[in-house]
Amino acid sequence: MSDDAPFGPDRHITLAGPLALDGGGVLAPVNFAYETYGTLNADASNAILLCHALTGDQYVASDHPVTGKPGWWTRMVGPGKPIDTDRYFVVCPNVIGSCMGSSGPASLAEDGKPYGMRFPVITIRDMVRAQAMLLDHLGIDRLYAVVGGSMGGMQVVSWAATYPTRVASAVIIASTARHSAQNIAFHEVGRQAIMADPNWRGGDYYADGKGPDAGLAVARMAAHITYLSEQGLTEKFGRRLQNRDAKTFGFDADFQVESYLRHQGLSFTDRFDANSYLYITRAMDYFDLAEEHGGHLANAFRGSATRFCLVSFDTDWLYPTTDSRNIVHALNASGAPVSFVELSAPFGHDSFLLDVPDLNRVVDGFLKAGGQ
């Protein structure tokens, strides 16, 4: 499927490929779903690629077609915002492996049936290579900036390492160059929760529409705790009870935090595919940029002409400041220009999505200083 115009909302394009994958196989053809905002200028020098996080999507600043909610980064992207759509041309593709229109386990394979677990295991670099293929198609050779938080930041750092001449500026927020043992452990809990659900059926659940919702909800609940800080949870919920004056001495959601988590788990299953959750968490766990460069992270940035901006948050225990600092040290060692700041915000890892005015100021200033 290919829409008439390459730019605009709800774009879909299928490219022939093949896309060679780190795992050894190929993906062909490759479907892309993406959104664009703003106008590409005559010399295609004002394009910003936005990379989304694990459960994010291309609806950065557009209403989500399933939930009806506003885009996930309207604080940052729009007219007059730091990623100013009056000034920049912004493109955000759904990552491969996901479930909002780009190729993933729910896509149809050659036999006309959903891939399910026949979809190849992909890596962060595979996502990036796919994005490069899309940008080639769109006629964008060099990016004014690549910007992303969390798994989006992993893609940004992989972009800078894989296509150094195509990235003028890189903004890496609340992210890491490698997944830690604890990161892997939490993801494995989520995967096991999904796979333990009898409705998962080896990933072959698309035909009758009844997927492993219970397992996916548990996976989301466990992950959601890691996105928040203990302090944030205490401030937001403490031990307050949910619509009741006293404990019920039962197993209902007595506490607000229980009710909140259950809601997070259940609502997630309306908009996300369980197999995509498996594939994308796997890609993140496999991510170790140093490993791709002989074990030395600085090698990933040798001779790079990219400007870097890194931001971490003091309450983020999923990708703590040390993870950003490791990237900064490698960039220093490779001689790349880098600015780095740890911001104070109470929201834990989710700070990159929430109301942190300092983040907007940092991104705004860094992008403007890029010259466009």
Place this chain on the structure above:
Amino acid sequence: MSDDAPFGPDRHITLAGPLALDGGGVLAPVNFAYETYGTLNADASNAILLCHALTGDQYVASDHPVTGKPGWWTRMVGPGKPIDTDRYFVVCPNVIGSCMGSSGPASLAEDGKPYGMRFPVITIRDMVRAQAMLLDHLGIDRLYAVVGGSMGGMQVVSWAATYPTRVASAVIIASTARHSAQNIAFHEVGRQAIMADPNWRGGDYYADGKGPDAGLAVARMAAHITYLSEQGLTEKFGRRLQNRDAKTFGFDADFQVESYLRHQGLSFTDRFDANSYLYITRAMDYFDLAEEHGGHLANAFRGSATRFCLVSFDTDWLYPTTDSRNIVHALNASGAPVSFVELSAPFGHDSFLLDVPDLNRVVDGFLKAGGQ
């Protein structure tokens, strides 16, 4: 069932009760399974009550009857150890709600069938009241010390507040006087994992012996991460692969940390009852000692003659040092004698069970200074 002698290994006793519960109901009769070590002296002044943690049991220094493994605190308890069984008489009962012989959801109700979810929801104070009932039966009026880590520590602090004249010394390790929103959140994930397993069947799974093992394993995996520190996980596993030279680009346990977690989850189901996991986590979530005393923790210790020793670990993020410090501040405000130390150990919350020689020295010195 009642064994011939009250002291020794594998003791079982059923007491008529009734045990009045915080939730409003009663439990009657009450079954107790317990272990004792050492010899009670003539004036019954050398008794130490050991309180076990969530998934612990009475087999402190005896081989576990299911796993065959040595007791969980042989580092601390035995002849010549800090809790010296040549000197003290040690008793450790299985808490009510658990599954190793004391009354719990797997016990038979009056109708001859397992309680299942008909078992009353209990609190930490209910566990303590049951222990007091057992000690009455054993002829132990005043305890030389009550000692416990994690949920064991919650019982200790509840003992000191509920029976101040019966506790000469209290040792509270890696514990808290109230469960935080984050603590509740992690427990809720575990409960939802169990309840999402179709084999849970509303808790009525005892008849055919097939329980919600998959859900319980996921619950254990999630909890296990919280027992370790990020640093400890990195030192122990890092990103090392499990019995392979390269990533498989699949969903097997490529990483050692995945394999380890899966093993922790699966092996747990051999020795623990899923319904007990629900009931005991609920008791912990309900625990808020200040709430039981008009909202002021210091009120819990007014006029107490108990000596207190608190120990926290610098890498414990489940019950961090601030939780211990809150208890210490309340004890200071109430004028109780208290010694407190934060120990450095890499093992996270599990440090109280592992090789931390300083912990042994602290407990040894504190108990000896008690005069027995």
